[in-house]
Amino acid sequence: MSEMEGQAPVIQRENTKLAMWVFLGGEVVFFVSLILLIIFTRLTNSGYEEQFRSHLSIPIIALNTFILVTSSYFVVRALEAISFKGDRKALRNNLIMVIVLGLLFLGGQAFEWTSLFGEGVNLSSTYGSPFFTVTGIHGTHVFVGILWAVYLLVGHRRKPFTQDNHLGIENFGLYWHFVDIVWIVLFTVIYLI
Amino acid sequence: METTKRPNYLFVFIALLVFTLVETLVSYVQQAAIKFPTLVVLSIVKVLLVLLYFMHLKFDSKVFTYLFVGGCVLSIPLILVLTVVMPLIQQ
Known part of the structure; x- marks a missing residue:
């Protein structure tokens, strides 16, 4: 099939990419159910503002959101570097930035959790239970993404990605951006509204 | 096949940061009639930006x-x- 004008840098309808989208479709259902858990907990209980939201630090989490969004941009830069320019060094540097930013995000989350535990918000509290469950599962996804990025970096050293062979980076990018999307929604549902 | 037409990723990235900043500021607004729809719309726009441009759904x-x-x-x-x-x- 011929490629149409205006398509994305990498249009390789490989099976792995299709599989990644199938996986992400399943992840949508999974995370929607988790987000509903938070929404329904809020709708069926009172005192969200006083019991829980007052303990959250919006500026710190906004900073964490900036960090995750920035990491997504570096993933795009990594894909651009290898798919358009075949620049292996830029790919490596951008992946390292993704790992660093991912770790910073997790550090911010660890700081938040520690603060909340210190203030008495824990897994047994009404709002703490869904909060720690959902953000914990999201954080686990970020951690898996970091491990994946490290794996790609190591693999890139052994057998470098090329302009024609970079589907591994694209699939990783899809996963990482999805994790970013989930956080965009969680940021609004948990912290802002 | 490589194409010359590419999304402006930097523009999308800056838009995401600006929207996040606006969202954060709006969260301090007390009027629910302004706050709630603004936050929902901004969140949807951000999700769409990532899906369409960063994940290439617009072109793929x-x-x-x-x-x-x-x-x-x-x-x-x-x-x-x-x-x-x-x-x-x-x-």
Whole structure:
């Protein structure tokens, strides 16, 4: 099939990419159910503002959101570097930035959790239970993404990605951006509204 | 095949940062009539920006869009069931 004008840098309808989208479709259902858990907990209980939201630090989490969004941009830069320019060094540097930013995000989350535990918000509290469950599962996804990025970096050293062979980076990018999307929604549902 | 037309990723990135900043500021607004719709709309716009440009759905095969939207559609029964069940549990 011929490629149409205006398509994305990498249009390789490989099976792995299709599989990644199938996986992400399943992840949508999974995370929607988790987000509903938070929404329904809020709708069926009172005192969200006083019991829980007052303990959250919006500026710190906004900073964490900036960090995750920035990491997504570096993933795009990594894909651009290898798919358009075949620049292996830029790919490596951008992946390292993704790992660093991912770790910073997790550090911010660890700081938040520690603060909340210190203030008495824990897994047994009404709002703490869904909060720690959902953000914990999201954080686990970020951690898996970091491990994946490290794996790609190591693999890139052994057998470098090329302009024609970079589907591994694209699939990783899809996963990482999805994790970013989930956080965009969680940021609004948990912290802002 | 490589094409010359590419999304302006930097522009998308800056838009995401600006929207995040606006969202954060709006969260301090007390009027729910302004706050709630603004935050929901901004959140949806941000999600769409990432999906369409960073994840290339705007340019890629429609099959991928259908798979993602399929996940969203499959979530609707979940939402409906919970909407019906939760009030019953409360009674």
